[in-house]
Amino acid sequence: MKLSFSLIARKEARQLGLSAAGEIVRKQAATKAVKELNSYAKAVQQVEMNYPPQVPPAPVVRKSGKVYYPKPYRRTLMLGRNWTVRGPRSQGSAIVVEVGNIMQYWAYVQGKRQRIFHKAHGWLRVQDVGKEIWSREYKNRIRDVLRGK
Numbered sequence: 001m002k003l004s005f006s007l008i009a010r011k012e013a014r015q016l017g018l019s020a021a022g023e024i025v026r027k028q029a030a031t032k033a034v035k036e037l038n039s040y041a042k043a044v045q046q047v048e049m050n051y052p053p054q055v056p057p058a059p060v061v062r063k064s065g066k067v068y069y070p071k072p073y074r075r076t077l078m079l080g081r082n083w084t085v086r087g088p089r090s091q092g093s094a095i096v097v098e099v100g101n102i103m104q105y106w107a108y109v110q111g112k113r114q115r116i117f118h119k120a121h122g123w124l125r126v127q128d129v130g131k132e133i134w135s136r137e138y139k140n141r142i143r144d145v146l147r148g149k
Helices: 006-015 027-049 106-110 116-120 126-146
Strands: 002-004 083-091 094-101
Touching: 027 083, 027 094, 027 126, 094 106, 106 116
Parallel strands: none
Antiparallel strands: 002 094, 083 094
């Protein structure tokens, strides 16, 4: 399962008056834009690879009234190790970079299907991280490159 940032790239291209990626006249500007887009995807990947602090399990009170203290979950770190970046590549009129994870459960922890439990424990959704990093750093950088600044 992969997450594509192509919609963001298409929206920016429309705002800049570019109807297709091929309208980027100078090859140098296109190369810089692709490098910036790849840098953006790697920045998202780095944030998603980090784990929030582990929360100790809450004590469980049995029907008998006895308190049970479960052992803490032992992290395997598999989710963090398996974030990938694919691209940048051309897809129709957009330049696309995909950030994804090969672990089947990633969408429930850090994706669109994130469970409230994971959000409450500090797991960041890849979509939110991507939008935040895009607007904070890369939106203006890529726009400047495409405008030849």
